[in-house]
Amino acid sequence: MIEVNRQGDIWVFAEQEAGKLSDVPLELLSKGRELAEKLGVRLGCMLLGDGVKDLAAALVAQGADKVYLVEEPRLRQYQTNGYAKVVCDLIHAHKPQICLFGATAIGRDLAPRVASAMKCGLTADCTDLQIGDHQPAGGGETHKNLLLQIRPAFGGNIIATIINYDRWPQMATVREGVMPLSSPDLRRKGRIIPCPVSLNGFELPLKIIESRRTQKKVNLKAARVIVAGGAGVGSRENFKLVWDLANCLGAAAAGSRAAVDLGYIDRDHQVGQTGTTVRPALYVACGISGAVQHRAGMEGSAKILAINSDPGASIFSVAHYGIVGDLNEVIPRLIKAIRRGATIEQAAAEKKI
Numbered sequence: 001m002i003e004v005n006r007q008g009d010i011w012v013f014a015e016q017e018a019g020k021l022s023d024v025p026l027e028l029l030s031k032g033r034e035l036a037e038k039l040g041v042r043l044g045c046m047l048l049g050d051g052v053k054d055l056a057a058a059l060v061a062q063g064a065d066k067v068y069l070v071e072e073p074r075l076r077q078y079q080t081n082g083y084a085k086v087v088c089d090l091i092h093a094h095k096p097q098i099c100l101f102g103a104t105a106i107g108r109d110l111a112p113r114v115a116s117a118m119k120c121g122l123t124a125d126c127t128d129l130q131i132g133d134h135q136p137a138g139g140g141e142t143h144k145n146l147l148l149q150i151r152p153a154f155g156g157n158i159i160a161t162i163i164n165y166d167r168w169p170q171m172a173t174v175r176e177g178v179m180p181l182s183s184p185d186l187r188r189k190g191r192i193i194p195c196p197v198s199l200n201g202f203e204l205p206l207k208i209i210e211s212r213r214t215q216k217k218v219n220l221k222a223a224r225v226i227v228a229g230g231a232g233v234g235s236r237e238n239f240k241l242v243w244d245l246a247n248c249l250g251a252a253a254a255g256s257r258a259a260v261d262l263g264y265i266d267r268d269h270q271v272g273q274t275g276t277t278v279r280p281a282l283y284v285a286c287g288i289s290g291a292v293q294h295r296a297g298m299e300g301s302a303k304i305l306a307i308n309s310d311p312g313a314s315i316f317s318v319a320h321y322g323i324v325g326d327l328n329e330v331i332p333r334l335i336k337a338i339r340r341g342a343t344i345e346q347a348a349a350e351k352k353i
């Protein structure tokens, strides 16, 4: 634990693998910039690895004022113990008030280890981060300018705001795609602060012989248009309708968790709280009820078209266009209209609600 320190910086863990930054630290820097300006403090990054110095420029362009650079041959590949030791040493030395990590495989391994070593607490999978005050229920001192760590709780039935006012740093993880990515500013200037550490004599329990990575089958985050199917599609065979509409629109196909669990489409295609968060120009939801966990992953889409046989389905509450009807009839009609040259908006407008 470090002492409560209201002048402390905001830090982001700049996750990289094989010398390539993942998207999530860049997204966290975009959000971190907003939070740092609100608090009037600096935005820093922890960049660990071996031969990774060149990545600092991208972090500065994305909003970092300082990059704490730790290069060590034994940090070339991620290992929990070595990385956790270095991150804890950096926190003790520089006393940031907030530390943010991506909720990636590495972030989910590292952040709890650091939080446990620092005895400070951690909120996982935040869907929003804000700065605000907290007045304890029984009265007493108002805690000012805390990190409000916002996330769904109790199966998504409530949105909880979690705070930590006395065991610092305040720590949170955020899933990839949740925070919008701002445009990099290549003219920004930042400081690179080399932090010499030695892991000599520090025992790393694993010897990594070889690492193999499999690519995801689909990059939903990059898709401009997404056609997603849910349990209402009825079967894996019938999911062909969703693929056909997606092909016709040059879109990526996706599914709700129910569609994935039912085996209609592979898990890489899942949208939502435990899938991918997407913000395409157009999201077409077919036979999806619009549970809060699904909406959490798609309601930032610029335009949403929902097709559902139930007029009371909650997907309609976030949709810009809605078609009440059986998707087995509606999708072929949409495909026909689009092939005739209609835009999806024109095709949907006939049955707009």
Ligand SMILES: Cc1cc2nc3c(=O)[nH]c(=O)nc-3n(C[C@H](O)[C@H](O)[C@H](O)COP(=O)(O)OP(=O)(O)OC[C@H]3O[C@@H](n4cnc5c(N)ncnc54)[C@H](O)[C@@H]3O)c2cc1C
Pocket: 155, 156, 229, 230, 231, 232, 233, 255, 256, 257, 258, 259, 270, 271, 272, 273, 274, 275, 276, 286, 287, 288, 289, 290, 291, 292, 293, 294, 297, 307, 308, 309, 310, 313, 325, 326, 327, 328
């Ligand atoms: C911790 C947690 C995490 C979760 N994470 C996710 C997540 O990441 N993503 C996600 O999607 N869900 C997630 N869920 C599950 C979520 O709560 C819902 O169960 C799920 O989204 C429901 O999927 P669905 O809308 O496809 O199915 P249903 O809720 O069963 O809805 C099917 C819809 O299809 C409609 N329909 C049926 N037949 C037709 C037809 N012929 N034509 C048109 N419409 C029809 C029905 O009216 C209904 O609205 C999570 C749940 C929990 C507890």
